Amino acid sequence: MISLLRNKKGMDYAALLVLVVIICLMYLYIQLQGKVNTFQVSIGESQIAVLNAYQEGEKALLYVDQSAKFSAYKALDTLAQRAGVKEYACADITEGGKKINSWTKQNGTIDECLALVQPYDAFNELMNGHMTIYSSKYTNASLPANNYEMLVQKDSITGTAISSASVYLKPPTQYAAFYVWFIKAAEAELKKAAIGEYAFKPSFTVPVKAELGIYENMKNEVKAFYTCTNTNSIDECAKAPKLFTLARSSENPDYLIATAKNPASNPYGAMSDIVFAISAPVAPAVTA
Amino acid sequence: MNRKAAMGRALTILMSAGIIALFFFIFIFVIEIGTPDKAMGISENLNGLSRESQLRSIIGHSADDLAQAKPGSVPDMVKETFGKDAKFALYINNAIVSGAKVGRVTAAINTMLPNYEGSTVSVRLEVGS
Numbered sequence A: 001m002i003s004l005l006r007n008k009k010g011m012d013y014a015a016l017l018v019l020v021v022i023i024c025l026m027y028l029y030i031q032l033q034g035k036v037n038t039f040q041v042s043i044g045e046s047q048i049a050v051l052n053a054y055q056e057g058e059k060a061l062l063y064v065d066q067s068a069k070f071s072a073y074k075a076l077d078t079l080a081q082r083a084g085v086k087e088y089a090c091a092d093i094t095e096g097g098k099k100i101n102s103w104t105k106q107n108g109t110i111d112e113c114l115a116l117v118q119p120y121d122a123f124n125e126l127m128n129g130h131m132t133i134y135s136s137k138y139t140n141a142s143l144p145a146n147n148y149e150m151l152v153q154k155d156s157i158t159g160t161a162i163s164s165a166s167v168y169l170k171p172p173t174q175y176a177a178f179y180v181w182f183i184k185a186a187e188a189e190l191k192k193a194a195i196g197e198y199a200f201k202p203s204f205t206v207p208v209k210a211e212l213g214i215y216e217n218m219k220n221e222v223k224a225f226y227t228c229t230n231t232n233s234i235d236e237c238a239k240a241p242k243l244f245t246l247a248r249s250s251e252n253p254d255y256l257i258a259t260a261k262n263p264a265s266n267p268y269g270a271m272s273d274i275v276f277a278i279s280a281p282v283a284p285a286v287t288a
Numbered sequence B: 001m002n003r004k005a006a007m008g009r010a011l012t013i014l015m016s017a018g019i020i021a022l023f024f025f026i027f028i029f030v031i032e033i034g035t036p037d038k039a040m041g042i043s044e045n046l047n048g049l050s051r052e053s054q055l056r057s058i059i060g061h062s063a064d065d066l067a068q069a070k071p072g073s074v075p076d077m078v079k080e081t082f083g084k085d086a087k088f089a090l091y092i093n094n095a096i097v098s099g100a101k102v103g104r105v106t107a108a109i110n111t112m113l114p115n116y117e118g119s120t121v122s123v124r125l126e127v128g129s
Helices: A002-006 A011-036 A045-081 A110-114 A119-136 A180-190 A213-229 B003-034 B042-061 B063-067 B074-082
Strands: A091-095 A098-102 A148-152 A157-161 A165-169 A196-200 A204-206 A245-248 A255-260 A274-279 B087-092 B095-099 B105-114 B120-128
Touching (some): A011 B003, A045 A119, A045 A157, A045 A274, A110 A213, A119 A148, A213 A255, A213 A274, B042 B063, B042 B105, B074 B095
Parallel strands (some): A098 A274
Antiparallel strands (some): A091 A098, A148 A157, B087 B095, B105 B120
């Protein structure tokens, strides 16, 4: 056997065979590389980009939910300071350096003035304002400004998004960096542009009790107060309202200042009382 | 045919076959290592996304605390979800507020949360071994 191995006869055949194999394998390798390099996009790249975008969308929704909760409490606080008035009140007074909206005015009809107290519209506007500030600070998705129609329910507030938010679809970038000699490939991946956009409606429902119904009830008590003043003295009628207390303004003697405890409580900070003024001159000039 | 010559030829063919096989395996090895994976690991990514969803849920439960730079119930929920031996690190604004630096990260999530004051905090929760 050893003598056979030492016998060099036929080795030329083996060497030739090996040479042919090496040439064949080199040719195969070149061909294979040529075909592999024609695929610029990896299989499953766009699908994973969609799945990742969905995750980003969910994170944005978590941010929106938290923002909505904080915005709701802030809006309720500001609404109380504005006494439910949307834009301009019928009149306003200054008491202790603070502007107070008046729900009625001298020489004006009660209904006309009270119509300007629109707590739902005012709340919608205020909450959208706060949501816009929060949304502008979120950097991982594009959240539109002034994007919500609010629905205030008994125990919750629902914000229905008008326009869609969007997240860019970006293919994964980290996989190629596993091999040190593919750093260039990894860098190219990092620079890869977005291949599309994933759009979603950032609507929300937050468990916040707005209790906006109190404004309507207070409006009814204001009307009842003026009806009372037709037959009774102002001081006597001022004791009747149950939802708010009335006190004569020290700087504007023709007005009474109404103060009501805000039924909405804020676990994150202070909640202002609802403060407004009503016209009540010694000789009532307001007509019903 | 001479018996010795026949054995010699057979041996030569055997050697050639061995060398060819060796070259072939080297060739396959070079192809495997030298070619970037063109098919993304869908199942691996889905597993990663699933774990990320679990982490997002944990963050969601303690969002109010996290916004105040407090860990809240995150440590308990991580142990509950990933096992008592799970190591984790909770970063708020790039500083660890709970857990310790994780050697081999198996799942992680980066997100932003707002706080009542109107600013935002960046939150990173990573789990591993």
